Amino acid sequence: MEKQERIILVTNDDGITAPGIRALIEAVRPLGKVVVVAPDSPQSGMGHAITIGVPLRLNQVDIFEDIEAWQCSGTPVDCVKLARDKILHRKPDICVSGINHGANHSINVIYSGTMSAAMEAAIEGIPSAGFSFLEYSYDADFSLPASVAREVTERMLRSDLPAGSLFNVNIPIVDKKDFKGLRLCRQADAKWVEEFDERRDPHGKKYYWLTGEFKNRDVGEDTDVWALENNYASVVPVQFDLTNYKLKKQLEESWKDL
Amino acid sequence: MEKQERIILVTNDDGITAPGIRALIEAVRPLGKVVVVAPDSPQSGMGHAITIGVPLRLNQVDIFEDIEAWQCSGTPVDCVKLARDKILHRKPDICVSGINHGANHSINVIYSGTMSAAMEAAIEGIPSAGFSFLEYSYDADFSLPASVAREVTERMLRSDLPAGSLFNVNIPIVDKKDFKGLRLCRQADAKWVEEFDERRDPHGKKYYWLTGEFKNRDVGEDTDVWALENNYASVVPVQFDLTNYKLKKQLEESWKDL
DSSP: OOOOOOEEEEEOSSOTTSHHHHHHHHHHGGGSEEEEEEESSOOTTOTTOOOOSSOBOEEEEOOSTTOEEEEESSOHHHHHHHIIIIIISSOOSEEEEEEEESOOOGGGGGTOHHHHHHHHHHHTTOOEEEEEESOOOTTOOOHHHHHHHHHHHHHHHHSOOOTTOEEEEEEOOOOGGGOOOEEEOBOOOEEEEEOOEEEEOTTSOEEEEOOEEEEEOOOOTTBHHHHHHTTOEEEEEBOOOOBOHHHHHHHHHHTTTO | OOOOOOEEEEEOSSOTTSHHHHHHHHHHGGGSEEEEEEESSOOTTOTTOOOOSSOBOEEEEOOSTTOEEEEESSOHHHHHHHIIIIIISSOOSEEEEEEEESOOOGGGGGTOHHHHHHHHHHHTTOOEEEEEESOOOTTOOOHHHHHHHHHHHHHHHHSOOOTTOEEEEEEOOOOGGGOOOEEEOBOOOEEEEEOOEEEEOTTSOEEEEOOEEEEEOOOOTTBHHHHHHTTOEEEEEBOOOOBOHHHHHHHHHHTTTO
């Protein structure tokens, strides 16, 4: 029997026309058959949203040379669900998401559409990774992030990883000569301090823009934030069992009367 | 100096007019000053989405007797962020979210707007809980879920919980006489098997509705799914550090050459 071809599912949250997904496609193209299923419009900050109230559209597009590509009207998580059920009709061998225009380190993992798409694949038992470049601009030089994505994807493919393995990879803004390589990290304990920008519309009614300042309250040198500040690309293994076992154990004592 | 009044922030993802949030307000009203900030429309399945691309609206409404209430055009997470920054101008003492019309046990925690709102508050250091009733219907009898919400909220308020404590509470469909009480659990290892319902619009073009079947692959008797099947309300302590420490440790050996 012929060996099944290796399928690499590529998605993102910035939308199928973003430069970052093109860089990721080129990075992983030599490693297998690439199939792209990505949102037809930017979906940043969508977290693990799924589309329930409206139906989804899915259209094949020809924008990458010799690559099967589909755009979807839904969220990044919808894209992964549709890819599995309606396009591939089987599990891909690996799923890579990104390369995101902007950071998804530390607490950003929970707001990130890039990471949620990868997590959705990991829940299906597919080894997955999300890649994010700290540079936001659309004309950024993606050569360093692309080489990191290639290296991590190759390493994942040749490793015997447990089912559901998932990685959050962030790449710093740094000259190639100063780049120190990959570093396995934990998620830094950081958060956003919000300040909404309050404005008035032409009719005098208030509206608000979400803005905020990132605060790292974690001094550890084993975190993703530390790694990025020190010119490493951070690699955080991510889980989707959200049980707080430490608190559970503690409450098994103090809430004995439950 | 006068002691500051206790503030209970109430939110949800079914929208401010859903019966479930009314039941939750009545349940916790005796425990402090309730302030409601909830979406102006249903936001189920929004996960930890935030609104970046459009501005937010926030309007005070008078639909609950003697309760300050605001409706917001954004996601559940947006509601919590706005409540802190623009309405309360301080941290509430506790945040409760729900009561959701439908289950949020096991893997549903990551798709759930109810739980994401509670998680957003927990990231701010506010003790928080999300409550979900397995009954979907809008005319469900909320007396059991309301009494569970009251009991958990009271217990949280009198406990010395670590900062960021967060609970995912689900309530089974059961006669009160058969209800066995609360049970501390871990998140079951379960997932959705998707099957998209493919249809054609009046112009002959395909579209897809997300549907799916829930599959529990976890046989443990310490899970939330087990508890609910056995007439307990499940209480899962939830974390937002998503680092997979077990995989990290394993890879510190096998990926030594990183």
